[in-house]
Amino acid sequence: xxxxxxxxxxxxxxxxxxxxxxxxxxxxxxxxxxxxxxxxxxxxxxxxxxxxxxxxxxxxxxxxxxxxxxxxxxxxxxxxxxxxxxxxxxxxxxxxxxxxxxxxxxxxxxxxxxxxxxxxxxxxxxxxxxxxxxxxxxxxxxxxxxxxxxxxxxxxxxxxxxxxxxxxxxxxxxxxxxxxxxxxxxxxxxxxxxxxxxxxxxxxxxxxxxxxxxxxxxxxxxxxxxxxxxxxxxxxxxxxxxxxxxxxxxxxxxxxxxxxxxxxxxxxxxxxxxxxxxxxxxxxxxxxxxxxxxxxxxxx
Amino acid sequence: xxxxxxxxxxxxxxxxxxxxxxxxxxxxxxxxxxxxxxxxxxxxxxxxxxxxxxxxxxxxxxxxxxxxxxxxxxxxxxxxxxxxxxxxxxxxxxxxxxxxxxxxxxxxxxxxxxxxxxxxxxxxxxxxxxxxxxxxxxxxxxxxxxxxxxxxxxxxxxxxxxxxxxxxxxxxxxxxxxxxxxxxxxxxxxxxxxxxxxxxxxxxxxxxxxxxxxxxxxxxxxxxxxxxxxxxxxxxxxxxxxxxxxxxxxxxxxxxxxxxxxxxxxxxxxxxxxxxxxxx
Numbered sequence: 001x002x003x004x005x006x007x008x009x010x011x012x013x014x015x016x017x018x019x020x021x022x023x024x025x026x027x028x029x030x031x032x033x034x035x036x037x038x039x040x041x042x043x044x045x046x047x048x049x050x051x052x053x054x055x056x057x058x059x060x061x062x063x064x065x066x067x068x069x070x071x072x073x074x075x076x077x078x079x080x081x082x083x084x085x086x087x088x089x090x091x092x093x094x095x096x097x098x099x100x101x102x103x104x105x106x107x108x109x110x111x112x113x114x115x116x117x118x119x120x121x122x123x124x125x126x127x128x129x130x131x132x133x134x135x136x137x138x139x140x141x142x143x144x145x146x147x148x149x150x151x152x153x154x155x156x157x158x159x160x161x162x163x164x165x166x167x168x169x170x171x172x173x174x175x176x177x178x179x180x181x182x183x184x185x186x187x188x189x190x191x192x193x194x195x196x197x198x199x200x201x202x203x204x205x206x207x208x209x210x211x212x213x214x215x216x217x218x219x220x221x222x223x224x225x226x227x228x229x230x231x232x233x234x235x236x237x238x239x240x241x242x243x244x245x246x247x248x249x250x251x252x253x254x255x256x257x258x259x260x261x262x263x264x265x266x267x268x269x270x271x272x273x274x275x276x277x278x279x280x281x282x283x284x285x286x287x288x289x290x291x292x293x294x295x296x297x298x299x300x
Numbered sequence: 301x302x303x304x305x306x307x308x309x310x311x312x313x314x315x316x317x318x319x320x321x322x323x324x325x326x327x328x329x330x331x332x333x334x335x336x337x338x339x340x341x342x343x344x345x346x347x348x349x350x351x352x353x354x355x356x357x358x359x360x361x362x363x364x365x366x367x368x369x370x371x372x373x374x375x376x377x378x379x380x381x382x383x384x385x386x387x388x389x390x391x392x393x394x395x396x397x398x399x400x401x402x403x404x405x406x407x408x409x410x411x412x413x414x415x416x417x418x419x420x421x422x423x424x425x426x427x428x429x430x431x432x433x434x435x436x437x438x439x440x441x442x443x444x445x446x447x448x449x450x451x452x453x454x455x456x457x458x459x460x461x462x463x464x465x466x467x468x469x470x471x472x473x474x475x476x477x478x479x480x481x482x483x484x485x486x487x488x489x490x491x492x493x494x495x496x497x498x499x500x501x502x503x504x505x506x507x508x509x510x511x512x513x514x515x516x517x518x519x520x521x522x523x524x525x526x527x528x529x530x531x532x533x534x535x536x537x538x539x540x541x542x543x544x545x546x547x548x549x550x551x552x553x554x555x556x557x558x559x560x561x562x563x564x565x566x567x568x569x570x571x572x573x574x575x576x577x578x579x580x
Binding site: 283 | 316317318319320321322328370372374417418421422451453477489
């Protein structure tokens with residue numbers, strides 16, 4: 001029987017103060033150092049807030065405008081030349097990456113790079129322990145949400161997997177990786193992810209109705225699969241640890257404590273651990289509500 | 301465009317800002333009980349315009365589907381019910397504006413643009429779009445309605461529903477999807493206007509299309525007059541009737557500086573004037 005654990009992943013909403021600082025930075029009225037200092041303060045607060053969460057992706061990605069941009073800016077052969085595009089079925093938008101090749105990393109993702117009009121990096125800010133990198137999964141999220149020009153989908157995916165290995169193998173100091181899939185797998189071939197599953201402790205967040213098929217024939221499996229509540233049993237046949245999307249990142253209604261308690265019963269039926277998490281990253285919510293959802297997760 | 305009406309509706313709570321893109325945010329409300337209008341949204345604005353020297357007036361109003369999609373729904377049983385509740389309120393607002401218009405003695409037709417940027421966000425919900433838009437326009441046969449949609453992944457799902465919607469024309473975003481680079485004059489971003497023209501052929505009452513889109517509102521680059529003109533000429537060639545082509549920016553210019561916004565509009569107007577002189 002496993003334990004109930006908690007996972008917080010992806011972009012967390014900016015505080016009002018950070019949002020205003022970014023606005024001033026964009027207008028040129030404050031410098032890069034002030035933005036960095038504000039992020040450092042915000043990060044401290046954030047760690048304090050989620051100190052009881054078991055696994056947190058490099059928090060809190062405050063300097064990510066969207067889930068594709070930092071890696072698009074960091075990779076040779078990818079530009080942000082595409083149109084402003086609606087992100088899935090939401091009211092948020094991203095500048096579509098144009099992929100002509102997938103070369104090498106243009107800069108160290110852990111360094112203070114300044115690129116184009118983007119707020120200052122680093123892309124990741126590692127902690128000593130208990131953290132994971134957050135990466136938009138190559139096959140669907142990155143490639144299907146980008147525009148390819150002169151490169152096949154397969155080559156783009158392979159290239160991105162290499163980039164992800166460079167990211168993870170740099171100064172991260174962690175084996176933990178959260179791969180986020182924004183679109184449901186259909187008949188997509190996941191074998192390209194096999195090396196990542198082999199070398200790292202991957203938590204794979206999938207969308208839609210879960211199917212075991214794409215995982216058949218893989219030599220390695222992710223460490224944890226995050227699925228809807230109704231798919232826990234199927235996911236547990238593929239992966240020892242399962243994550244459940246118990247909190248809604250698209251609604252301000254707060255989940256009741258009873259629902260959270262029921263998850264303990266679910267965990268008792270599993271051989272591995274049960275990670276409680278959200279159905280999307282929390283950037284779709286007002287900051288105050290996102291903080292309350294984190295508190296609910298912490299109370300588990 | 302969202303918060304202005306939402307803050308005048310009872311039943312909506314605001315918990316804070318959410319991101320729209322980059323570092324742009326809006327205050328997204330949560331519907332926590334039955335909604336009802338507390339006060340008018342645009343009556344003061346219309347009264348001001350009627351009292352001014354403005355000759356032609358078109359009143360924009362945020363549409364029911366967008367109001368629903370941009371709200372957190374903590375109360376209504378489903379998204380259709382919430383959209384229809386918004387539609388009821390918007391219909392009431394437009395009726396009051398129309399009464400004011402009639403009392404002003406203006407001779408021209410009252411124009412209302414229903415802003416529905418969210419329209420095609422969820423392709424499976426086009427029935428909700430059609431039902432709620434038609435509820436908004438009920439009992440208002442004397443008004444000219446246009447529908448503004450932007451940042452759609454696929455306008456064809458909107459065009460397919462043209463015959464069912466009580467809408468006279470569409471103001472759309474296209475410039476954003478059309479490359480600006482030299483050598484990209486094929487105007488690929490505008491190609492699905494062909495489908496609009498095909499659907500329009502099938503209806504007896506022809507709809508106009510605002511090719512939106514002669515200026516991209518999310519970049520500071522000011523499109524040259526010549527490029528805008530080429531885009532308009534292309535739209536006219538596809539729609540095959542200049543009377544059915546209108547010209548507008550992709551969306552509101554709020555995200556640009558005043559200087560950039562003004563220059564974009566100026567170039568758009570210059571392009572229209574130059575073409576009009578040639579055509580007429």
